[in-house]
Amino acid sequence: MYKVTQKQDANFTIYEVTDSNAHSWIKVAPERGGIITGFGVHGEELLFLNKKTFYDEEANVRGGIPILFPISGQLVDGKYEWDGKVYEMRNHGFARNYPWEVMNTDTTDGASITLRLRSNEETRKSFPFDFEVIFTYVLQGNTLSIQQEYVNKSESDMPIYPGFHPYFKTSEKNLTYETDAKTYRDDNDFKIKNVKEGLDLSDKKESLVLLDAIKKEIAFELPELNKKVLMKYGEEFKYVYLWTEKGQDFVCVEPWMAMTNEMNRKEELPIIGQDESLKTVITISVE
Numbered sequence: 001m002y003k004v005t006q007k008q009d010a011n012f013t014i015y016e017v018t019d020s021n022a023h024s025w026i027k028v029a030p031e032r033g034g035i036i037t038g039f040g041v042h043g044e045e046l047l048f049l050n051k052k053t054f055y056d057e058e059a060n061v062r063g064g065i066p067i068l069f070p071i072s073g074q075l076v077d078g079k080y081e082w083d084g085k086v087y088e089m090r091n092h093g094f095a096r097n098y099p100w101e102v103m104n105t106d107t108t109d110g111a112s113i114t115l116r117l118r119s120n121e122e123t124r125k126s127f128p129f130d131f132e133v134i135f136t137y138v139l140q141g142n143t144l145s146i147q148q149e150y151v152n153k154s155e156s157d158m159p160i161y162p163g164f165h166p167y168f169k170t171s172e173k174n175l176t177y178e179t180d181a182k183t184y185r186d187d188n189d190f191k192i193k194n195v196k197e198g199l200d201l202s203d204k205k206e207s208l209v210l211l212d213a214i215k216k217e218i219a220f221e222l223p224e225l226n227k228k229v230l231m232k233y234g235e236e237f238k239y240v241y242l243w244t245e246k247g248q249d250f251v252c253v254e255p256w257m258a259m260t261n262e263m264n265r266k267e268e269l270p271i272i273g274q275d276e277s278l279k280t281v282i283t284i285s286v287e
Contacts, residue, residue, distance in 0.1 A: 002111035002139075011055055015102070017111040022141040029054075034100035034115045034135060036065040041142045041286040044225055048167040048250035060096065063250070065166045067135070069095035069117075069150075070127050072163030073241075073260025080263035082128065082159075089126040089263075092165070095133065098123070103134070110140035119153070129154040143285040150279075152272040159269045163237070163256035164282060168222055168229065171249045174200040175220045179240070181213035199242055201251060207243040209259065218253060228287040231255070234280030236270065255282060 003018045014037070015028045027038035037054065039047050049063030060066070071093045079088050090097070100115040114136040119129065130153040138145040152158040181195050187206035199208055210218075217232040218240055237255035244251050258268050272278050 002107035004105040004107060004111050004113060011057075015105070015113050017105075017113055017137065017139050019111060019139050019141060024139060024142055026137055026139050026144055028113055028115075028137060030102050030115050031099040032057075032061065033096035033098060034067055034117065035061055035096065036137065036144075037061075038064070039144055039284070041227070044227065046169055046222065046225065046227065046229070046286060048169040048248070050248075060092075062245075062248075063167045065146075065164055066092070066096045068092040068163040068165055068254075068256070069133060070129075070131075070160045070162065071263055072161055072254075072256040072258065073262075076261055076264055082263070085128075087126050087128065093162075094123060094126060095162075100135075110138045112136055112138040129156075129158045131158060142287070143283055146282045146284075148280050148282075149277055150272060151277040152274060155274060157274065158272045159263065160272060160278075161256065161258035161262050161270055163241075163254055165252055165254050166231075166284070167250040167252055169249060170222045170224060170251055172223050173202040173244055173251060174198070175222075175251060177242075178219035179210060179213050179217075180215050181210040181240075183211045184242075185209045185211055201242060201244045204244070205246070207241045210240040210242070213240065220253065229253075230285045230287070231282065232285075233282045236278065236280045237282070238268070 001021050006015050012029045012031045018025045023043045024041045026036055029035050029037055037049055053059040053062045074091045079086055100117050103116050104114040106112045117133045119131045132151040134149040136147040183192050186193055188204055219230045221228045233255040236257050239256045241254040257270055262269055
């Protein structure tokens with residue numbers, strides 16, 4: 001019923017995690033930033049993937065579920081200050097640009113793969129902390145769980161605000177979202193607006209940010225696939241960003257722990273104490 005296999009494609013080793021009873025799968029590329037490149041249920045792929053960007057190791061992958069760590073979003077001028085020193089960091093951090101180590105695979109209670117990313121000399125140039133990040137991707141039936149542990153191995157407190165960037169396959173940009181958020185910020189004009197007016201991304205270049213959801217979940221339908229997606233996420237994720245690109249068949253629904261540029265704002269920055277860790281989870285279920 002549960003199986004984890006691996007195959008070599010043109011550039012990377014791909015791990016396929018499957019549940020034969022549900023005809024579901026995830027595909028993971030540890031060497032390409034630990035990214036999930038595919039997630040299918042009942043024989044239907046749900047994720048968009050631009051393969052050209054996937055195979056271009058100088059490009060950020062457009063598609064799948066990229067990992068955002070240690071930050072989500074952008075920094076003003078690509079820089080931030082910490083303890084009196086200025087550092088540079090790329091959009092969405094660096095985790096998606098490094099190979100992850102495969103620690104374990106398992107088929108005992110679902111099919112799973114566990115990956116790890118550790119700090120190194122290069123990461124310390126933009127993020128002056130020692131860390132270990134451990135992700136376990138678990139597939140059970142129609143549900144994908146992303147179990148996360150962020151470990152601070154530094155001799156000081158460590159700031160992080162990770163997130164996720166799932167690309168769901170759809171050409172329809174005006175989806176209906178089930179959320180208890182009442183307001184959102186439109187980053188095209190930076191005005192606060194009412195969710196009841198709709199969350200149409202059709203003509204939007206920048207994101208819409210759900211601001212005040214109490215329930216840590218959001219649901220939406222993918223019309224062409226006739227599938228409904230329910231995403232649940234830990235209390236640590238305060239916002240959901242909605243984004244797309246004109247002419248591309250995807251909508252991104254992205255849980256973040258803080259808003260963009262938080263390393264400079266420092267208004268709601270999550271902090272992990274010395275020798276402590278933060279554990280959380282995100283689940284994506286499909287009906």
